[in-house]
Amino acid sequence: MAAVHDPYEEAKRQLRQTVELLGLSDEVYEVLSVPDRVLEVKIPVRMDDGSVKVFIGWRSQHNNALGPYKGGVRYHPETHKNEVIALSMWMTWKNSLAGLPYGGGKGGVRVDPRKLSAGELERLSRKYFEMISDIVGVDQDIPAPDVYTNPQTMAWYFDEYSRIKRGQYFGVVTGKPLELGGLQTRVISTGYGTAVVAREVAKKLFGGIEGRTVAVQGYGNAGYYAAKFLAEMGARVVAVSDSKGGVYSSKGLDVEAVKKVKDETGSVVNCKSAERRITNEELLELDVDILVPAAIENVITEANVDRVKAKAIIEAANGPTTPEAEEVLTKKGVVIAPDILANAGGVIVSHIEWVNNRMGGWITEEEALKRLEEKMVNNLNAVWDYWQSKLDTSKYNLRAAAYAIAVDRVVRAMKLRGWL
Numbered sequence: 243m244a245a246v247h248d249p250y251e252e253a254k255r256q257l258r259q260t261v262e263l264l265g266l267s268d269e270v271y272e273v274l275s276v277p278d279r280v281l282e283v284k285i286p287v288r289m290d291d292g293s294v295k296v297f298i299g300w301r302s303q304h305n306n307a308l309g310p311y312k313g314g315v316r317y318h319p320e321t322h323k324n325e326v327i328a329l330s331m332w333m334t335w336k337n338s339l340a341g342l343p344y345g346g347g348k349g350g351v352r353v354d355p356r357k358l359s360a361g362e363l364e365r366l367s368r369k370y371f372e373m374i375s376d377i378v379g380v381d382q383d384i385p386a387p388d389v390y391t392n393p394q395t396m397a398w399y400f401d402e403y404s405r406i407k408r409g410q411y412f413g414v415v416t417g418k419p420l421e422l423g424g425l426q427t428r429v430i431s432t433g434y435g436t437a438v439v440a441r442e443v444a445k446k447l448f449g450g451i452e453g454r455t456v457a458v459q460g461y462g463n464a465g466y467y468a469a470k471f472l473a474e475m476g477a478r479v480v481a482v483s484d485s486k487g488g489v490y491s492s493k494g495l496d497v498e499a500v501k502k503v504k505d506e507t508g509s510v511v512n513c514k515s516a517e518r519r520i521t522n523e524e525l526l527e528l529d530v531d532i533l534v535p536a537a538i539e540n541v542i543t544e545a546n547v548d549r550v551k552a553k554a555i556i557e558a559a560n561g562p563t564t565p566e567a568e569e570v571l572t573k574k575g576v577v578i579a580p581d582i583l584a585n586a587g588g589v590i591v592s593h594i595e596w597v598n599n600r601m602g603g604w605i606t607e608e609e610a611l612k613r614l615e616e617k618m619v620n621n622l623n624a625v626w627d628y629w630q631s632k633l634d635t636s637k638y639n640l641r642a643a644a645y646a647i648a649v650d651r652v653v654r655a656m657k658l659r660g661w662l
């Protein structure tokens with residue numbers, strides 16, 4: 243197991259490195275290492291048995307130089323203030339890198355939603371949003387789904403906010419159900435965006451994605467759609483996994499058949515048409531062209547990095563590669579498309595949803611997908627060009643370039659606004 247990191251310390255360390263790389267002043271670090279505001283709220287919930295239980299939640303607003311704060315809300319029994327702050331800082335960089343008119347924000351409630359009834363979850367969601375309603379808004383801060391929150395949660399947030407503010411504020415949250423101004427494209431957006439980044443990296447490294455071998459860890463929203471679109475693009479998806487283990491076929495898996503097995507039996511390991519079962523550890527060490535970690539953080543670490551054979555790693559999950567492992571991979575010449583670049587598809591489509599809400603429903607699903615693709619390609623190319631032209635590629639990976647572009651844009655906006 244990797245050492246337990248404080249994500250806020252990790253976020254500050256990355257910022258410090260980027261400030262040094264860009265030759266910026268200590269003042270910039272001081273200003274950006276602390277969030278603008280963190281609101282901690284008490285959420286009393288009437289439980290089904292008549293008792294009242296108190297939960298605790300946060301909304302962290304890191305920086306809004308580029309526009310309203312934007313980022314999801316997670317419900318998790320182990321989430322904590324520092325995690326929410328770190329995630330809000332990473333959203334600032336992700337939104338900046340994607341060229342979106344947004345700052346970074348994130349929310350969290352310390353709760354295990356699987357232990358609550360639907361009614362309890364609704365009361366908790368409405369109360370949390372009421373408690374943060376003074377600092378969110380269509381032009382202030384726009385939450386979205388994250389771990390264990392979903393379109394239904396967003397529907398409750400939207401309704402509660404609209405009730406309190408006496409209007410119809412569709413743009414106050416994104417990732418809403420279709421009936422309430424959401425977009426179907428949002429569902430596939432992260433995996434599709436990851437697949438597009440993998441395709442573009444493959445063009446640069448191998449001359450194309452066709453026939454290239456791919457392994458995907460995690461077969462949920464991000465992993466399944468990444469595998470599906472990569473297969474459609476002509477890649478050979480040889481291995482996929484979930485929390486119970488994985489399956490492998492040298493000729494390539496039928497990704498739809500595997501999905502059906504997962505839906506019906508709860509895991510990909512029950513897929514009989516695959517050549518053999520593998521463990522998650524084996525999947526990470528397969529001799530493939532492209533590895534897509536799409537499950538959890540810290541899976542490529544000092545402990546296994548020497549056995550990782552992939553030529554490119556496309557990070558659909560947040561934080562799958564530890565800094566120590568990245569150093570080794572960079573020396574070996576392995577290209578890593580970092581999370582803030584490779585999994586930005588979700589927030590890019592969230593932006594399209596928000597614009598659409600403000601325009602009264604104008605953009606079609608086809609238009610949304612086209613814009614997502616364009617943005618992912620442009621973003622990857624901008625990061626790649628920066629990496630090749632401005633950095634020592636034997637010392638720095640694409641992550642350093644992505645952070646440099648993202649932080650620089652925020653700093654320039656702050657200077658223009660007279661904040662620095």
Ligand code: NAD
Nearest residue numbers: 432460461462463464465484485536537558559560585588
């Ligand atoms: P999900 O819950 O839909 O899927 C997660 C998958 O990972 C499941 O198949 C699960 O079985 C598997 N998994 C869990 N623990 C595992 C383990 N120890 N080993 C192997 N597999 C394991 O979640 P998701 O929305 O697909 O998110 C996956 C990752 O992508 C997360 O890091 C998330 O932060 C990131 N991400 C997702 C989105 C999005 O829009 N869905 C956007 C940005 C980032």
